[in-house]
Amino acid sequence: MKGFRYYNPVCVHFGKGVLERLGKEVAKIGKKCLFVYGMGSIKRTGLYDKVVEQLKSAGVEFVEHSGVKPNPVLSHVREGVEKAKREKVDVILAVGGGSVIDEAKAIAAGAVADCDVWDFFEFKAAVKKALPIVTVLTISGTGSEMNAGLVITNEEKQAKFGFRAEPLYPRVSFLDPILTFTVPPDQTAYGAVDAFTHVSEVYCNREELGADVPAGIMETIMKTIVKWAPVAVKEPNNYRARAELMWCSSLALCGITWCGAGELTLPAHMIEHSLSAIYDIAHGAGLAIVTPAWMRYMKERRKEHLKQFAKNVFGKDSIDEGIDAFEEWMRSIGCPTRLSHANIPASDIPKIAENAYQLSVLWGLSDFYTVDVIKEILELCR
Amino acid sequence: MKGFRYYNPVCVHFGKGVLERLGKEVAKIGKKCLFVYGMGSIKRTGLYDKVVEQLKSAGVEFVEHSGVKPNPVLSHVREGVEKAKREKVDVILAVGGGSVIDEAKAIAAGAVADCDVWDFFEFKAAVKKALPIVTVLTISGTGSEMNAGLVITNEEKQAKFGFRAEPLYPRVSFLDPILTFTVPPDQTAYGAVDAFTHVSEVYCNREELGADVPAGIMETIMKTIVKWAPVAVKEPNNYRARAELMWCSSLALCGITWCGAGELTLPAHMIEHSLSAIYDIAHGAGLAIVTPAWMRYMKERRKEHLKQFAKNVFGKDSIDEGIDAFEEWMRSIGCPTRLSHANIPASDIPKIAENAYQLSVLWGLSDFYTVDVIKEILELCR
Numbered sequence: 127m128k129g130f131r132y133y134n135p136v137c138v139h140f141g142k143g144v145l146e147r148l149g150k151e152v153a154k155i156g157k158k159c160l161f162v163y164g165m166g167s168i169k170r171t172g173l174y175d176k177v178v179e180q181l182k183s184a185g186v187e188f189v190e191h192s193g194v195k196p197n198p199v200l201s202h203v204r205e206g207v208e209k210a211k212r213e214k215v216d217v218i219l220a221v222g223g224g225s226v227i228d229e230a231k232a233i234a235a236g237a238v239a240d241c242d243v244w245d246f247f248e249f250k251a252a253v254k255k256a257l258p259i260v261t262v263l264t265i266s267g268t269g270s271e272m273n274a275g276l277v278i279t280n281e282e283k284q285a286k287f288g289f290r291a292e293p294l295y296p297r298v299s300f301l302d303p304i305l306t307f308t309v310p311p312d313q314t315a316y317g318a319v320d321a322f323t324h325v326s327e328v329y330c331n332r333e334e335l336g337a338d339v340p341a342g343i344m345e346t347i348m349k350t351i352v353k354w355a356p357v358a359v360k361e362p363n364n365y366r367a368r369a370e371l372m373w374c375s376s377l378a379l380c381g382i383t384w385c386g387a388g389e390l391t392l393p394a395h396m397i398e399h400s401l402s403a404i405y406d407i408a409h410g411a412g413l414a415i416v417t418p419a420w421m422r423y424m425k426e427r428r429k430e431h432l433k434q435f436a437k438n439v440f441g442k443d444s445i446d447e448g449i450d451a452f453e454e455w456m457r458s459i460g461c462p463t464r465l466s467h468a469n470i471p472a473s474d475i476p477k478i479a480e481n482a483y484q485l486s487v488l489w490g491l492s493d494f495y496t497v498d499v500i501k502e503i504l505e506l507c508r
Numbered sequence: 509m510k511g512f513r514y515y516n517p518v519c520v521h522f523g524k525g526v527l528e529r530l531g532k533e534v535a536k537i538g539k540k541c542l543f544v545y546g547m548g549s550i551k552r553t554g555l556y557d558k559v560v561e562q563l564k565s566a567g568v569e570f571v572e573h574s575g576v577k578p579n580p581v582l583s584h585v586r587e588g589v590e591k592a593k594r595e596k597v598d599v600i601l602a603v604g605g606g607s608v609i610d611e612a613k614a615i616a617a618g619a620v621a622d623c624d625v626w627d628f629f630e631f632k633a634a635v636k637k638a639l640p641i642v643t644v645l646t647i648s649g650t651g652s653e654m655n656a657g658l659v660i661t662n663e664e665k666q667a668k669f670g671f672r673a674e675p676l677y678p679r680v681s682f683l684d685p686i687l688t689f690t691v692p693p694d695q696t697a698y699g700a701v702d703a704f705t706h707v708s709e710v711y712c713n714r715e716e717l718g719a720d721v722p723a724g725i726m727e728t729i730m731k732t733i734v735k736w737a738p739v740a741v742k743e744p745n746n747y748r749a750r751a752e753l754m755w756c757s758s759l760a761l762c763g764i765t766w767c768g769a770g771e772l773t774l775p776a777h778m779i780e781h782s783l784s785a786i787y788d789i790a791h792g793a794g795l796a797i798v799t800p801a802w803m804r805y806m807k808e809r810r811k812e813h814l815k816q817f818a819k820n821v822f823g824k825d826s827i828d829e830g831i832d833a834f835e836e837w838m839r840s841i842g843c844p845t846r847l848s849h850a851n852i853p854a855s856d857i858p859k860i861a862e863n864a865y866q867l868s869v870l871w872g873l874s875d876f877y878t879v880d881v882i883k884e885i886l887e888l889c890r
Contacts, residue, residue: 141511144511
């Protein structure tokens with residue numbers, strides 16, 4: 127077993143009706159919050175009104191920062207930072223999916239920083255402090271509600287970069303599976319694939335195969351997602367399916383999965399970031415395309431890992447059958463699994479590889495993940 | 509899936525040589541610590557010197573409070589509280605197993621309390637604050653290093669009571685599996701049984717069978733302990749075995765196992781507390797006696813739970829075979845599994861039941877666990 131440091135102080139309130147405690151919990155932390163949300167779906171579902179009622183009844187003032195896009199962009203983050211400073215808010219409340227929570231984290235860091243917020247993403251500065259963050263999750267997938275990471279797209283640079291910093295752990299996260307009943311089938315599937323690949327990437331890259339606890343926890347999460355994602359896609363109001371997916375997504379990237387297995391490494395995520403940065407496709411859709419290709423490319427180098435993946439997650443006796451079953455599962459829930467399915471021309475592969483290589487350098491993976499290697503992996507996505 | 513609140517802010521440093529960071533981490537928290545340890549084994553192993561060196565090199569003053577007994581007693585806790593107040597320490601450092609850590613927690617609470625520390629155990633007062641706690645674990649088992657619970661014996665009242673309170677989460681816990689190489693075979697086995705039963709009790713009592721994530725995590729922990737405890741008993745210096753057991757023990761009672769499965773319920777632990785309170789036997793040894801008996805008593809009432817336990821943990825097709833396999837596993841690592849093995853006369857059963865009933869009332873389990881029911885369970889321990 128590898129050594130590790132594990133620390134995750136997020137307080138999770140999970141289950142039906144947990145939102146009733148929102149106002150009280152926010153009021154414990156601050157007096158005035160920046161209420162961050164997305165493109166307005168929370169107004170259609172009635173969630174917006176519930177949140178406002180909670181804040182008002184607890185005597186918490188708020189300023190709104192709405193319009194966060196899927197694949198949240200730097201320009202909008204900067205607007206949020208300005209607003210947070212101007213309005214002197216003392217807590218950031220994110221109501222939405224991973225994009226909203228990630229933008230909230232960037233704002234929380236930027237609002238108390240002396241540098242430009244993008245400096246953090248290029249590792250020119252480190253986040254030492256941040257405003258406290260509270261989240262209400264509406265889409266399962268990224269796990270941002272229970273970790274200290276975030277990903278933001280710099281539109282000018284076409285760069286989708288990410289980092290993690292401990293001050294960015296949300297203080298409290300509210301996870302009511304019912305809030306995800308309205309997530310459409312495609313977004314449900316993309317979220318499931320995102321969570322699944324947070325685990326499968328670690329599982330298939332882990333330095334330490336000889337560690338039973340992390341392997342067992344990862345297999346549990348992957349098998350649970352494989353079982354329940356198709357149910358949630360077909361029956362959007364199935365509480366059990368939504369609940370299992372929600373908790374799996376949070377655990378998938380909370381840090382517990384790789385304790386003892388080695389450091390977190392996410393090469394397929396790294397390559398995918400370029401797809402969603404350039405083509406603005408859903409992150410989970412991009413992952414469904416890149417991950418099986420990455421596995422096929424790594425067949426010899428990760429033989430034992432992929433054998434275990436095939437056997438312990440999909441019950442298959444060979445690596446090829448395992449990867450095929452994984453791809454088939456993703457197609458069955460409506461995900462694209464090839465570049466052409468997402469209308470991305472294969473002729474763009476060199477451009478995508480160049481873009482992904484920037485992140486490869488930043489994440490310290492470029493010894494292996496050169497432009498050529500990334501190109502070869504992308505060729506397997508055709 | 510059941511709703512839940514999950515919060516565990518302990519920072520765990522796990523692996524070979526993590527003690528090198530001890531002084532620095534303690535110094536971040538305080539200037540003067542109460543250094544709590546047991547009967548002196550840490551002096552024989554050289555750990556005492558290492559800890560002292562770490563504290564000195566980091567400029568942390570310390571006062572010693574040694575002599576903590578297995579099944580730590582209230583009188584010694586009270587001495588520690590007095591010392592902590594008198595010496596104005598600002599952090600408690602526990603170096604030892606669960607007993608030492610539990611006593612350190614009681615002192616941390618008592619040192620800043622207006623009431624007598626035993627009031628907390630009788631639920632006459634609640635712990636609202638405590639001195640910060642740092643732990644260095646030397647025996648795997650109780651999981652106290654990663655939770656907010658503690659158990660102390662009031663010698664006058666022959667009462668072994670416990671409770672949990674969030675201020676009692678250790679700030680930082682150092683888990684180096686090498687420090688457990690010197691744990692003798694019997695204590696290794698008792699620790700493994702303690703950790704195993706923290707999980708099996710939850711698994712076999714869970715309100716919600718329809719929750720895949722907690723079930724899978726619990727099965728992983730139980731299977732890992734079943735696999736590695738016999739190795740650690742036979743090969744005390746087997747790093748892998750010690751590491752798997754150490755991490756399993758910490759996770760077993762950290763809260764993550766029952767998220768989604770319902771509240772924590774520990775009836776066999778409750779009954780066992782009377783055995784170790786009256787006869788001063790090791791807690792794990794008492795659990796090895798009580799737990800299979802509890803399972804046999806509950807065969808009809810927990811049919812589905814026990815079927816899953818037999819199948820998913822021991823690969824057995826019937827409840828009886830599952831419980832037999834569990835008992836056989838414990839015997840194989842040297843645990844007593846009947847009262848007579850621990851020289852406890854069956855004629856004492858009424859007295860033990862009366863004692864356990866006190867805790868049954870305090871823990872709110874007395875609707876079902878009456879004196880008569882406890883007696884019947886104890887009869888199955890003969």
